[in-house]
Amino acid sequence: MSVITEIEDLRRLHQRRVPRMFYDYVDVGAWTGSTYRANRADFESILFRQRVARNIEARSLATTMMGEPVSMPLALAPVGLLGMQHPDGEIHAARAARAAGVPFTLSTMSMCSLEDIAEASGAPFWFQLYTLRDEEFLDNVLDRARRAGVTVLVLTLDLTIQGQRHKDLKNSMTAPPRLTLPNMLDIARHPRWALGMLRTKRRGFGNIIGHARGVDDLGDLMSWTGQQFDQRLDWARVEEIIRKWGGKVILKGINDPEDAKRGVQTGADAILVSNHGGRQLDGAPSTIRALPRIRRAVGTDYPLYLDGGIQSGQEALKAIACGADGVFIGRAFTYGLGAMGQKGVETAIEILRREMDITMALCGVNEIADFGPDCLWSEDAT
Numbered sequence: 001m002s003v004i005t006e007i008e009d010l011r012r013l014h015q016r017r018v019p020r021m022f023y024d025y026v027d028v029g030a031w032t033g034s035t036y037r038a039n040r041a042d043f044e045s046i047l048f049r050q051r052v053a054r055n056i057e058a059r060s061l062a063t064t065m066m067g068e069p070v071s072m073p074l075a076l077a078p079v080g081l082l083g084m085q086h087p088d089g090e091i092h093a094a095r096a097a098r099a100a101g102v103p104f105t106l107s108t109m110s111m112c113s114l115e116d117i118a119e120a121s122g123a124p125f126w127f128q129l130y131t132l133r134d135e136e137f138l139d140n141v142l143d144r145a146r147r148a149g150v151t152v153l154v155l156t157l158d159l160t161i162q163g164q165r166h167k168d169l170k171n172s173m174t175a176p177p178r179l180t181l182p183n184m185l186d187i188a189r190h191p192r193w194a195l196g197m198l199r200t201k202r203r204g205f206g207n208i209i210g211h212a213r214g215v216d217d218l219g220d221l222m223s224w225t226g227q228q229f230d231q232r233l234d235w236a237r238v239e240e241i242i243r244k245w246g247g248k249v250i251l252k253g254i255n256d257p258e259d260a261k262r263g264v265q266t267g268a269d270a271i272l273v274s275n276h277g278g279r280q281l282d283g284a285p286s287t288i289r290a291l292p293r294i295r296r297a298v299g300t301d302y303p304l305y306l307d308g309g310i311q312s313g314q315e316a317l318k319a320i321a322c323g324a325d326g327v328f329i330g331r332a333f334t335y336g337l338g339a340m341g342q343k344g345v346e347t348a349i350e351i352l353r354r355e356m357d358i359t360m361a362l363c364g365v366n367e368i369a370d371f372g373p374d375c376l377w378s379e380d381a382t
Helices: 007-017 020-026 034-041 089-100 114-121 135-148 166-170 181-188 191-199 218-228 235-245 257-265 287-298 313-321 331-362
Strands: 063-065 068-070 074-076 125-130 150-156 248-254 270-273 304-306 326-329
Touching (some): 007 331, 020 166, 034 287, 074 331, 135 150, 135 235, 181 191, 235 257, 287 304, 287 313, 313 326
Parallel strands (some): 074 326, 304 326
């Protein structure tokens, strides 16, 4: 294996080691993929100011996110089906996050359950929730999250109906995979992955199977999830869920200034500027393009995070300079997980940490709190 120096190295390794349907599930956007591509491409026009002779010996990326100390302003985003990228994938990602001193966010649609993560990681973590129709399940999963030690609820607002992802449909993507001839041939080409999956008992959606009424197996789950995404979602429902939780809440999936202003009014503690990685509304603006307008809409002091396209420490710093208080990474750490399990996630986090540190140094900044708009190049600057 060649030396791994960037997230792209992990992506290529991930692609070789994981069956195609699960690699494609991560590396796909909706419809034409224009928003998926823009999430990354729009970072390229943002330039840094190179500064010199500024004494950069005492640098620190340490800060807080949602009132919790973190080693750098970065969290692992909720990603569904991590346990299909690597056996017990959510556990490995949570342990890597704990080792790195950054938050891990468990997806509702995870293979490992809330209880699995609480037992295996030994650290507080965050939990992402979809707005589902089943009120009994909703109350139950919030209670389970509290008992598991979840400190922040990440409430997703942009998946009341699923965007079309052509690759998922063409691959007939399910978790676990259906044993069709094409799938069996693909799995046979990935023996390391297959052996790992045979050794784990966690091959279903651990937060749902056995916890939602009438959902006892995979067939039941497919029917249940098809009915559960709640197209009736409105701001009153958002406020109701915030009250039910009674703790810290991040609203995820806001990509418009008017929605951001309304989100602040719900009493949520923070907003995560997100377009679901370009997997929902194709043709929407990239998150980095939407971020400055949203920052102006919510004011300078309201906690604002960003995901979508962050695959380098430089992109993370550009987001922070444009108004984010921190970033969430999804594909970047998932590539690492599929490539090398926990070690791969740790490698992905360390790559971003190193890139952030070196870039901050070359911009002449010692404290991450001081990395702002003045660190970006402007043609109008004197």
